[in-house]
Amino acid sequence: MKYHIIINSVKTVESLKDAWSKEDYLALLEKFELESESHLSIKELEELLFLAISEYEPNEAAAIVLDYRLSEHLNENQIDQMSYDMLQDKISEEYPEISLHHELFNSNQLLYKAYNGTFPNAKATIIEFEISPSNPISKEIILKALDKTLAQGNVIKRLFGNQLAGKEAFDEAESIVWDLTATGKSSFIMTTSEYWMSRDEFKDAEFDVTVVEFEDEDNED
Secondary structure, eight states: OEEEEEEEEEEEESSOTTSSOHHHHHHHHHHTTOOOOTTSOHHHHHHHHHHHHTTSOHHHHHHHHHHHHHTTTSOHHHHHHHHHHTTTSOHHHHOSOGGGHHHHHHHHHHHHHHTTSSSOOOOEEEEEEEEESOSSOOHHHHHHHHTTTBOTTOHHHHHOHHHHTTSSOOTTHHHHEEEEEEOSSSEEEEEEETTTOOGGGBOOSEEEEEOOOOOOGGGOO
């Protein structure tokens, strides 16, 4: 399938809008044993939470945040180990289970902001673009289309060359792209980790590309 792409902007950010809700802050304040009242604004709750977090050792705070956000995916021992690893490594980039990278990023950046450092500063990339034809569009299609404009050393190219070429299934696309939201008939905003795509890796602002979809021979009649 042939597509025409226009890249309108590529931004690097240190946190994602709406990553944490008012309900999240209230629940975390309870876990950090600090009472709060729900009438406070989300900004006031964030400031109160950071105050509560500062009373804990960084690894202890990390364990509480991870338990709140990822207890369905990580056991107690994994959370304990990760609470220490986060102080040294960008765990949201290095953890082998990439389906957890998005939530690990949000957790890491909450802690980074609360301690004004201490934790490594991970970053995300937000791409605003237009694509035509625009129906249907999936995360896999977008990654394959953007492959044409990304620098040769890009990590997706290195790790998923066969998937980008349509030779293998690209299930990982669902985890690499954290969010894909339509903002118009043919315009979209995509969010991912800077690890997967950095602002400096984009070469062309407008281009045509042919995307090859993977055909699973085992499912063919």
